[in-house]
Amino acid sequence: MNKLIFVNLPVTDLARSVAFYEAVGATMNPMFSDETAACMDFSDTIHAMLLTHEKFSSFTDRAIPDAHKTAQVLICVSEDSREGVDGVIARAGSAGGQADPNPKQDYGFMYGRSYADPDGHIWEIMWMDPEAAAQGPEAFVAQMGGA
Structure with missing residues:
Protein backbone atom coordinates (compact mmCIF):
# COMPACT_ATOMS: atom_id res chain seq x y z
CA MET A 1 0.00 0.00 0.00
CA ASN A 2 1.24 3.50 -0.82
CA LYS A 3 1.89 5.81 2.11
CA LEU A 4 -0.84 8.37 2.61
CA ILE A 5 -0.50 11.92 3.88
CA PHE A 6 -3.20 13.61 5.94
CA VAL A 7 -2.42 17.28 6.62
CA ASN A 8 -4.45 18.43 9.63
CA LEU A 9 -5.50 22.08 9.47
CA PRO A 10 -7.47 24.05 12.07
CA VAL A 11 -10.23 26.12 10.45
CA THR A 12 -12.57 28.74 11.84
CA ASP A 13 -15.51 28.03 9.50
CA LEU A 14 -15.74 24.41 8.35
CA ALA A 15 -18.38 24.98 5.65
CA ARG A 16 -16.45 27.92 4.16
CA SER A 17 -13.24 25.87 4.16
CA VAL A 18 -14.91 22.88 2.47
CA ALA A 19 -16.27 25.17 -0.27
CA PHE A 20 -12.83 26.75 -0.71
CA TYR A 21 -10.99 23.44 -1.03
CA GLU A 22 -13.60 22.10 -3.43
CA ALA A 23 -13.02 25.22 -5.56
CA VAL A 24 -9.27 24.50 -5.76
CA GLY A 25 -9.86 20.90 -6.82
CA ALA A 26 -10.26 18.73 -3.71
CA THR A 27 -13.28 16.53 -3.08
CA MET A 28 -14.82 15.88 0.32
CA ASN A 29 -14.58 12.29 1.51
CA PRO A 30 -17.76 11.68 3.53
CA MET A 31 -16.30 8.56 5.18
CA PHE A 32 -13.94 10.75 7.24
CA SER A 33 -16.11 13.85 7.61
CA ASP A 34 -18.67 15.04 10.13
CA GLU A 35 -19.78 18.34 11.72
CA THR A 36 -16.31 18.82 13.28
CA ALA A 37 -14.04 17.66 10.46
CA ALA A 38 -13.89 17.28 6.70
CA CYS A 39 -11.45 15.08 4.82
CA MET A 40 -10.59 16.77 1.53
CA ASP A 41 -9.02 14.45 -1.03
CA PHE A 42 -6.52 15.92 -3.51
CA SER A 43 -5.54 12.48 -4.81
CA ASP A 44 -5.57 8.86 -3.68
CA THR A 45 -2.64 9.63 -1.38
CA ILE A 46 -2.93 13.33 -0.43
CA HIS A 47 -5.64 14.51 1.97
CA ALA A 48 -6.28 17.62 4.04
CA MET A 49 -8.20 17.15 7.27
CA LEU A 50 -10.06 20.39 7.98
CA LEU A 51 -10.77 20.46 11.70
CA THR A 52 -12.76 22.91 13.77
CA HIS A 53 -10.62 24.54 16.43
CA GLU A 54 -12.34 22.45 19.11
CA LYS A 55 -11.63 19.21 17.23
CA PHE A 56 -8.04 20.22 16.42
CA SER A 57 -7.45 21.05 20.10
CA SER A 58 -8.47 17.52 21.06
CA PHE A 59 -5.25 16.28 19.39
CA THR A 60 -2.77 18.69 20.98
CA ASP A 61 -2.33 20.96 23.98
CA ARG A 62 -0.40 23.48 21.87
CA ALA A 63 -2.02 26.78 20.98
CA ILE A 64 -3.47 27.15 17.50
CA PRO A 65 -1.50 29.95 15.84
CA ASP A 66 -3.10 32.58 13.64
CA ALA A 67 -1.87 31.46 10.23
CA HIS A 68 -2.47 34.97 8.88
CA LYS A 69 0.37 36.14 11.15
CA THR A 70 2.64 33.12 11.64
CA ALA A 71 3.80 30.18 9.54
CA GLN A 72 4.37 26.75 10.98
Whole structure:
Protein backbone atom coordinates (compact mmCIF):
# COMPACT_ATOMS: atom_id res chain seq x y z
CA MET A 1 0.00 0.00 0.00
CA ASN A 2 1.24 3.50 -0.82
CA LYS A 3 1.89 5.81 2.11
CA LEU A 4 -0.84 8.37 2.61
CA ILE A 5 -0.50 11.92 3.88
CA PHE A 6 -3.20 13.61 5.94
CA VAL A 7 -2.42 17.28 6.62
CA ASN A 8 -4.45 18.43 9.63
CA LEU A 9 -5.50 22.08 9.47
CA PRO A 10 -7.47 24.05 12.07
CA VAL A 11 -10.23 26.12 10.45
CA THR A 12 -12.57 28.74 11.84
CA ASP A 13 -15.51 28.03 9.50
CA LEU A 14 -15.74 24.41 8.35
CA ALA A 15 -18.38 24.98 5.65
CA ARG A 16 -16.45 27.92 4.16
CA SER A 17 -13.24 25.87 4.16
CA VAL A 18 -14.91 22.88 2.47
CA ALA A 19 -16.27 25.17 -0.27
CA PHE A 20 -12.83 26.75 -0.71
CA TYR A 21 -10.99 23.44 -1.03
CA GLU A 22 -13.60 22.10 -3.43
CA ALA A 23 -13.02 25.22 -5.56
CA VAL A 24 -9.27 24.50 -5.76
CA GLY A 25 -9.86 20.90 -6.82
CA ALA A 26 -10.26 18.73 -3.71
CA THR A 27 -13.28 16.53 -3.08
CA MET A 28 -14.82 15.88 0.32
CA ASN A 29 -14.58 12.29 1.51
CA PRO A 30 -17.76 11.68 3.53
CA MET A 31 -16.30 8.56 5.18
CA PHE A 32 -13.94 10.75 7.24
CA SER A 33 -16.11 13.85 7.61
CA ASP A 34 -18.67 15.04 10.13
CA GLU A 35 -19.78 18.34 11.72
CA THR A 36 -16.31 18.82 13.28
CA ALA A 37 -14.04 17.66 10.46
CA ALA A 38 -13.89 17.28 6.70
CA CYS A 39 -11.45 15.08 4.82
CA MET A 40 -10.59 16.77 1.53
CA ASP A 41 -9.02 14.45 -1.03
CA PHE A 42 -6.52 15.92 -3.51
CA SER A 43 -5.54 12.48 -4.81
CA ASP A 44 -5.57 8.86 -3.68
CA THR A 45 -2.64 9.63 -1.38
CA ILE A 46 -2.93 13.33 -0.43
CA HIS A 47 -5.64 14.51 1.97
CA ALA A 48 -6.28 17.62 4.04
CA MET A 49 -8.20 17.15 7.27
CA LEU A 50 -10.06 20.39 7.98
CA LEU A 51 -10.77 20.46 11.70
CA THR A 52 -12.76 22.91 13.77
CA HIS A 53 -10.62 24.54 16.43
CA GLU A 54 -12.34 22.45 19.11
CA LYS A 55 -11.63 19.21 17.23
CA PHE A 56 -8.04 20.22 16.42
CA SER A 57 -7.45 21.05 20.10
CA SER A 58 -8.47 17.52 21.06
CA PHE A 59 -5.25 16.28 19.39
CA THR A 60 -2.77 18.69 20.98
CA ASP A 61 -2.33 20.96 23.98
CA ARG A 62 -0.40 23.48 21.87
CA ALA A 63 -2.02 26.78 20.98
CA ILE A 64 -3.47 27.15 17.50
CA PRO A 65 -1.50 29.95 15.84
CA ASP A 66 -3.10 32.58 13.64
CA ALA A 67 -1.87 31.46 10.23
CA HIS A 68 -2.47 34.97 8.88
CA LYS A 69 0.37 36.14 11.15
CA THR A 70 2.64 33.12 11.64
CA ALA A 71 3.80 30.18 9.54
CA GLN A 72 4.37 26.75 10.98
CA VAL A 73 4.48 24.83 7.70
CA LEU A 74 4.36 25.43 3.95
CA ILE A 75 2.56 22.63 2.16
CA CYS A 76 3.67 21.92 -1.40
CA VAL A 77 1.70 19.94 -4.00
CA SER A 78 2.73 19.30 -7.59
CA GLU A 79 0.78 19.96 -10.77
CA ASP A 80 1.29 18.45 -14.23
CA SER A 81 2.07 21.77 -15.96
CA ARG A 82 2.81 25.46 -15.50
CA GLU A 83 -0.75 26.14 -16.68
CA GLY A 84 -2.02 23.77 -13.99
CA VAL A 85 -0.16 25.78 -11.35
CA ASP A 86 -1.66 29.03 -12.66
CA GLY A 87 -5.14 27.47 -12.76
CA VAL A 88 -5.04 26.39 -9.12
CA ILE A 89 -3.87 29.85 -8.02
CA ALA A 90 -6.61 31.54 -10.06
CA ARG A 91 -9.29 29.30 -8.54
CA ALA A 92 -7.92 29.90 -5.03
CA GLY A 93 -8.07 33.68 -5.52
CA SER A 94 -11.59 33.51 -6.94
CA ALA A 95 -12.78 31.31 -4.06
CA GLY A 96 -11.75 33.71 -1.28
CA GLY A 97 -8.13 32.77 -0.78
CA GLN A 98 -5.08 34.96 -1.31
CA ALA A 99 -3.19 34.36 -4.53
CA ASP A 100 0.59 34.60 -4.31
CA PRO A 101 1.20 35.50 -0.65
CA ASN A 102 4.81 34.54 -1.40
CA PRO A 103 6.80 35.50 -4.52
CA LYS A 104 6.48 33.35 -7.64
CA GLN A 105 9.40 31.03 -8.31
CA ASP A 106 10.37 30.53 -11.95
CA TYR A 107 13.60 28.72 -12.70
CA GLY A 108 12.51 27.61 -16.18
CA PHE A 109 12.66 23.90 -15.36
CA MET A 110 10.74 24.48 -12.10
CA TYR A 111 7.81 26.84 -11.55
CA GLY A 112 5.93 27.54 -8.35
CA ARG A 113 3.29 29.83 -6.92
CA SER A 114 1.33 29.81 -3.69
CA TYR A 115 -2.03 30.61 -2.17
CA ALA A 116 -3.30 31.16 1.35
CA ASP A 117 -6.64 29.61 2.25
CA PRO A 118 -9.25 31.68 4.15
CA ASP A 119 -7.57 30.72 7.45
CA GLY A 120 -4.13 31.78 6.20
CA HIS A 121 -2.60 28.32 5.62
CA ILE A 122 -0.15 28.56 2.73
CA TRP A 123 -0.08 25.97 -0.02
CA GLU A 124 2.66 26.00 -2.62
CA ILE A 125 1.75 24.65 -6.05
CA MET A 126 4.67 23.64 -8.24
CA TRP A 127 5.55 22.09 -11.57
CA MET A 128 8.90 20.58 -12.48
CA ASP A 129 10.04 19.53 -15.96
CA PRO A 130 10.21 15.71 -15.77
CA GLU A 131 13.31 15.62 -18.00
CA ALA A 132 15.11 18.03 -15.67
CA ALA A 133 14.05 15.98 -12.64
CA ALA A 134 15.49 12.84 -14.24
CA GLN A 135 18.90 14.52 -14.54
CA GLY A 136 19.32 14.65 -10.77
CA PRO A 137 20.36 17.28 -8.23
CA GLU A 138 23.53 18.35 -10.03
CA ALA A 139 21.45 19.54 -12.98
CA PHE A 140 19.27 21.64 -10.64
CA VAL A 141 22.31 23.36 -9.16
CA ALA A 142 23.68 24.10 -12.63
CA GLN A 143 20.33 25.40 -13.92
CA MET A 144 19.92 27.65 -10.86
CA GLY A 145 23.39 29.13 -11.38
CA GLY A 146 25.06 27.38 -8.45
CA ALA A 147 28.48 25.78 -8.23
